[in-house]
Amino acid sequence: MTDVLLRDVDDADLEVFYEQQREEEAVRRARFPARDRDRFLTHWRTKVLGNPTGRAQTVTVDGEVAGNIVAWWQDDKRFVGYWYGQRFWGRGVGTAALRQFLRREQVRLHADLFAGNTASVRLLERCGFRRVGTEHDGDLEFAVLKLDEGAADES
Numbered sequence: 001m002t003d004v005l006l007r008d009v010d011d012a013d014l015e016v017f018y019e020q021q022r023e024e025e026a027v028r029r030a031r032f033p034a035r036d037r038d039r040f041l042t043h044w045r046t047k048v049l050g051n052p053t054g055r056a057q058t059v060t061v062d063g064e065v066a067g068n069i070v071a072w073w074q075d076d077k078r079f080v081g082y083w084y085g086q087r088f089w090g091r092g093v094g095t096a097a098l099r100q101f102l103r104r105e106q107v108r109l110h111a112d113l114f115a116g117n118t119a120s121v122r123l124l125e126r127c128g129f130r131r132v133g134t135e136h137d138g139d140l141e142f143a144v145l146k147l148d149e150g151a152a153d154e155s
Contacts, residue, residue: 004096006057020085031114059097
């Protein structure tokens with residue numbers, strides 16, 4: 001297994017994240033459209049890094065930026081999300097990174113993602129999340145998953 005670590009996001013990471021969110025297969029699986037560079041950087045600097053109650057971490061593999069994991073409050077729920085570069089998929093990177101992140105986030109977490117993104121749904125389930133429902137946005141179906149406080153310690 002490669003060395004998967006989390007660290008604080010630095011400005012240079014944003015360029016890598018920008019390129020990763022443009023990968024066609026990732027966009028297709030997530031059903032989340034890529035943003036243009038200015039919108040992407042503005043979103044990250046103001047809404048992600050500028051959110052005092054959020055947490056954003058860069059995921060590295062053997063020192064190379066592999067992606068990111070973020071958590072934020074939306075209404076009264078804490079959500080988690082992540083995005084990895086396609087060449088890091090299928091290597092256990094997402095599971096290792098999410099488990100590390102969950103040990104630091106000792107609160108009930110939620111995730112909602114395109115239900116057809118089965119690899120991502122499985123990743124969350126491997127880390128202790130359980131399906132609690134579905135939501136629809138037009139023709140798209142999203143799986144809603146929840147991780148109870150402390151459940152990450154058990155997975």
